[in-house]
Amino acid sequence: MDSFASLLHGLSVAMQPGNLLYAFIGVTLGTAVGVLPGIGPALTVALLLPITFKLDPAGSLIMFAGIYYGGMYGGSTSSILLNTPGESASMITALEGNKMARAGRGGPALATSAIGSFVAGMIATIGLAFLAPLVVDLALSFGPAEYFALMVLAFTTVSAAFGNSALRGLTSLFIGLALGLIGIDLQTGQARLAFGIPDLLDGVEVTTAAVGMFALGETLYVAATASRSPDKIEPVRGSLWMTASDWARSWKPWLRGTLLGFPIGALPAGGAEIPTFLSYSIEKQLSQNPEEFGQGAIEGVAGPEAANNASAAGTLVPLLTLGLPTSATAAMMLAGFQQYGLQPGPLLFTSNPDLVWGLVASLLIANFMLLVLNLPLIGLWVRLLAIPRPWLYGGILVFATLGTLGANPSAFELGMLAVLGVLGFGMRYFDYPVAPVIIGLILGPLAEQQLRRALAISQGNPSALVETPLAIGIYVICALIVVGPLVWRMVSKKPLPVLASSED
Amino acid sequence: MIDGNQAPVSSRADKAAFLIAAGLFALAGVVAWDAAHLNAAVATYSRVGAAAFPYGIAAALTALGLGTVAAAIKGEFPDREELELHRVGWILGGLIAQIVLLGFAGFSIATGVLFAFTARGFGGKPLWATIPIGIVLSLILYLVFSKGLELGLPQGPLERLF
Amino acid sequence: MRAFTQALAGILVAGALATPVFAQELKIMAPAAPGGGWDQTARSLQQALQTEGLAKGVQVNNVPGAGGSIGIAQFVNQSKGDPNALMVGGYVMVGALIANNSPVKLDQVTPIARLTGEYEAIVVPTSSTIKTIGDLVAQLKADPGTVSWGGGSAGGTDHITVGLIAKAAGVDPTKINYIPFSGGGEALAAIVGGKVTAGISGYGEFEGQVKAGKLRVLAVSAPERLAGVDAPTLKEAGINVEVQNWRAIWAAPGITPEQKASLISTFEKLHGSKSWKDTLAAKGWSDTFLAGDTFGGYVTKEVEQTTAVLKDIGLAK
Secondary structure, X not given: OOHHHHHHHHHHHHOOHHHHHHHHHHHHHHHHHHOOOOOOHHHHXXXXXXXXXXXXXXXXXXXXXXXXXXXXXXXXXXXXXXXXXXXXXXXXXXXXXXXXXXXXXXXXXXXXXXXXXXXXXXXXXXXXXXXXXXXXXXXXXXXXXXXXXXXXXXXXXXXXXXXXXXXXXXXXXXXXXXXXXXXXXXXXXOEEOXXXXXXXXXXXXXXXXXXXXXXXXXXXXXXXXXHHOOOOOOOEOOOOOOOHHHHHHHHHHHHXXXXXXXXXXXXXXXXXXXXXXXXXXXXXXXXXXXXXXXXXXXXXXXXXXXXXXXXHHHHHHHHHHHOOOOXXXXXXXXXXXXXXXXXXXXXXXXXXHHHHHHHHHHHHHHHHHHHXXXXXXXXXXXXXXXXXXXXXXXXXXXXXXXHHHHHOOOHHHHHHHHHHHHHHHHXXXXXXXXXXXXXXXXXXXXXXXXXXXXXXXXXXXXXXXXXXXXXXXXXXXXXXXXXXXXXXXXXXXOOOHHHHHHHO | OOHHHOOOOOOOOOHHHHHHHHHHHHHHHHHHHHHHOOOOOOOOOOOOOOOHHHHHXXXXXXXXXXXXXXXXXXXXXXXXXXXXXXXXXXXXHHHHHHHHHHHHHHHHHHHHHHHHHHXXXXXXXXXXXXXXXXXXXXXXXHHHHHHHOOOOOOXXXXXXXX | XXXXXXXXXXXXXXXXXXXXXXXXXXXXXEXXXXXXXXXXXXXXXXXXXXXXXXXXXXXXXXXXXXXXXXHHHHHHHHOOOOOOEEEEEEHHHHHHHHHOOOOOOHHHOEEEEEEEEEEEEEEEEOOOOOOOHHHHHHHHHHOHHHOEEEEOOOOOHHHHHHHHHHHHOOOOHHHOEEEEOOOHHHHHHHHHOOOOOEEXXXXXXXXXXXXXXOEEEEEXXXXXXXXXXXXXXXXXXXXOOOOEEEEEEEEOOOOOHHHHHHHHHHHHHHHHOHHHHHHHHHHXXXXXXXXXXXXXXXXXXXXXXXXXXXXXXXXXX
């Protein structure tokens, strides 16, 4: 099969003026809905999918791709400007992005996020087109033991998000791990920490936790210190656009983020969060200016954003080649594909090449359209920060509760949001980092379930955890991360810049 | 990763830090208590059962609680800003009002109240002006999301008019 | 009079559409998050009922949580006596209500009809040395721990089926090595990748992989062989197990017999309609329609059987 010719044909279809218009509408709607706090790409796609049904298959597929990318990008925008991530994958973006926005550097933050998303989306989509069969073999060689190794790797890198105290960072992480215990234990079907409350049986929703601890916690803290901070944030200080130094500091993180995001996103249990954690940690290690991390380092926006977008394209690998929806967004996309008669599965690439290449072309076009639409809008977005605070934060809470209610219309969920918001507020007050709570909430249950699965399959024999080269390889990387810097210091006889700065 | 950057704020022990440590001990206790009440009879081949991780987390929380006590005694907790808790009270009041109102007054009225209370917390205009603004804003959102996008939001008297 | 006010309300809400005055304004609860099987069933019903003019308007609302336990509790409390309230659900709910010790039971809602169903399939990777269901059962009997079964959550349809197979084969059900996975995707990857001995789930989950030659079907849990599936039933293989993962619709508690009869007739009409047949074909759902009290009796039997199995596995007291 001549992939390249098929792709060109797909592109020529997608480039027709009518289809470009659909891509434009899709991207606009997706961004507009996705920008609301608490509404991530999965819900955005779910909400807007019915609109695409009314079009012809090619047009609706293209509009759908636009909505998808628009929803993803919109989520990052609210993370950066308002510190209100709509989903866990853009939480890391908020760490540095919002610090930049507060310092009047929201423009460059949004730009590096948009261009990084574009670069990652392009590379990963092309990777999807040409490497999918290879990547899927890798994905299938991951079993519970390898996933557990991957979780251990993720845990060894979370300290990058700890801020300036290991004690407080670990405390946050373990609070998150404790929250992650709540609900039915998947392996034995028993309720843990549910205290007989049925609403707790499904555990703490990660989106509710992220919106509560970030959006609400932030709002409460800003309110509590309102009279000592300036009434308005200066939206633009310095350049609205990325400077030469911003470019120089962004392009490598974009590529590294893509390299992490695409393969991990392709793993059936990889997810979008882990590559963003890893990317953030790597950028912090490699940065020339590690002291800027936590104060608004552009690398910390560029890398995780690229990783997030690349993992989204990676998710399409198991979806298209195996028919496996491995995330909430992918499950929505599967529902979407089925409406177009596209039945994802192992035979798709051979039985429906037109549709596959049409989809890939649509994704490329949508990605490009997103850049065209959003770069000029950055100036407008950052003006959001100029809205007087009573209205701005009133609006944020309205949208945050709308997103929570949209996913699960229950008073209990709102109560949970309020409790987590108070927790987030208290943690900010005592200078505890908030991100590790969410990281623990995500990674804890994954690590536990994979470990217990691996041990059940081996009937309790722990050597099964280190049986495959893949698992051993990942543990070796973990060991290098832990002891590598020490060895490096001994060999080079000079302190590492990373460690030096935190031990000053 | 050590508290190197933090100059001790005072040599006095930090009372709030003791409270945090107490909270951590309590959390550890609840987690361990719950783990002890799990049904151990559920068959599993993994040897690591449903209670193993909770016990581990409880132990770690206890250790972190002890670390917090040590940090409190040494006065290692960072300096804190003074809080204007009445502002926080307004916003939390708005959230509670929203939860209470949602069941019978519907999305728009409940969320409108939240909007107004939050704005009040930030020193905005008086409630008689902001509540109607909030309700209108929320109603527009309701119409867009409920009618346009078929999102199931709680209905009240206002929503039933449409 | 009620019909008149409802029609009036309907006109106010939906605008002046030319539909029969007697058609009802229905509310369907999907006790699950948007996107899942019950949600899709509810939304497909919404579309078909409206297209066929069997209902004036249909609203779908989602109440996710704990395998439907939260949805049914809310349904019973808030919709008592409401002749327009409906709830979608299925076999998974039977197990979830038992395992979660739910105070609300399925006999509290009014059975209207079973709509669709899917049978379980037991598969192995094509490269596996296990060729037939007989091979698998033989290994299970010899050493149950060596047979790891990959499927959905603990206490769900897949787990229950494995428990039933063990029991029918004379193996202690507490000795089965069942490995629950959270989503269909992850389980399938582990099965295709050979990380577990065998996989069990609805046949539709496996269809693509089977056609691509990556998985071999050993048996299905249907009463007779399935069209297009080259595998025996469990019964043929001497294991007396039949499991259907069905989806159904219930009405609120406390409605009058006339209201119940009217709803049953609405769904009987829907079952005969072209829209519904098209929906079933498009979604690949099998038609296992069973209406009214016959369906109610079926549910009672399913609850009894499931309670027994869950006790055997050790998931219910």
